[in-house]
Amino acid sequence: MLDxxxxxxxxxxxxxxxxxxxxxxxxWELPFELMCDASNYALRVVLSQRVDRLSHVxxxxxxxxxxxxxxxTTTENKLLAIVFALDKFRSYLLCSHITVYIDHPALRxxxxxxDAKPKLIRWMLFLQExxxxxxDKSVAENMVADHLSRIEEPVGALLxxxxxxx
Numbered sequence: 001m002l003d004x005x006x007x008x009x010x011x012x013x014x015x016x017x018x019x020x021x022x023x024x025x026x027x028w029e030l031p032f033e034l035m036c037d038a039s040n041y042a043l044r045v046v047l048s049q050r051v052d053r054l055s056h057v058x059x060x061x062x063x064x065x066x067x068x069x070x071x072x073t074t075t076e077n078k079l080l081a082i083v084f085a086l087d088k089f090r091s092y093l094l095c096s097h098i099t100v101y102i103d104h105p106a107l108r109x110x111x112x113x114x115d116a117k118p119k120l121i122r123w124m125l126f127l128q129e130x131x132x133x134x135x136d137k138s139v140a141e142n143m144v145a146d147h148l149s150r151i152e153e154p155v156g157a158l159l160x161x162x163x164x165x166x
Contacts, residue, residue, distance in 0.1 A: 024049075024056040031097040032058075034085045035137070038077035041065060045085035047092065061088045076120070078104040083123050086130055098130055101137035 026032075027049060035046040044062035048055045061084070065072075069080065082100055086093060116124070 024051075024058060026058045026092065027051070031099065032089075032093055034082070034089075034098060034100045036078070036081040036085050036100060036102045038065075038074075038081040040070065040077075043077075043081040043084050045081060045088065047085070047089050058092075059089065061085065075104065075106055078102055079120065079123055082132075082134075083126055086127065086132075093130055096131065098132045100132050100134045102134065103137055105136045 030049045030051065033048045033050060033055065035048065037044055042062055042064045045060070046057055047059045047061075048057045050056070063084065065077070069077070072080065082102065085100075086098075
């Protein structure tokens with residue numbers, strides 16, 4: 001049985017996660033922002049819009065890396081996070097201006113690199129379908145998306161299932 005401080009903390013957490021302002025409805029007139037991050041084990045993204053200089057979260061998404069993706073370089077993982085976000089929220093983001101925040105400055109210059117791996121070229125072609133602007137955001141400023149990268153992978157961890165059963 002839980003003691004009283006634990007029960008109060010749980011109730012407060014539940015209240016904050018199930019009421020506004022955790023997630024807000026979107027406004028089609030405003031540009032979108034994506035905060036992306038990747039660790040050695042997972043990708044996580046946050047779709048938001050800025051209203052009166054405050055970021056309003058619209059949706060979250062995350063998934064674990066498969067056996068092949070775990071071996072990707074840091075740059076490949078960070079780019080994979082952006083590709084995952086754009087694919088996940090495609091219906092919202094087509095024909096919209098999107099600012100992508102990520103804590104890996106090399107990605108801004110990767111789009112201009114003529115000689116890259118075929119996988120990266122394929123991802124860069126996918127990125128060109130969207131009106132994106134990539135901006136650097138330090139770890140301290142990208143706390144929402146960066147949270148999972150601080151979590152160590154437990155032994156025998158279960159994969160995050162991204163699909164919803166019918």
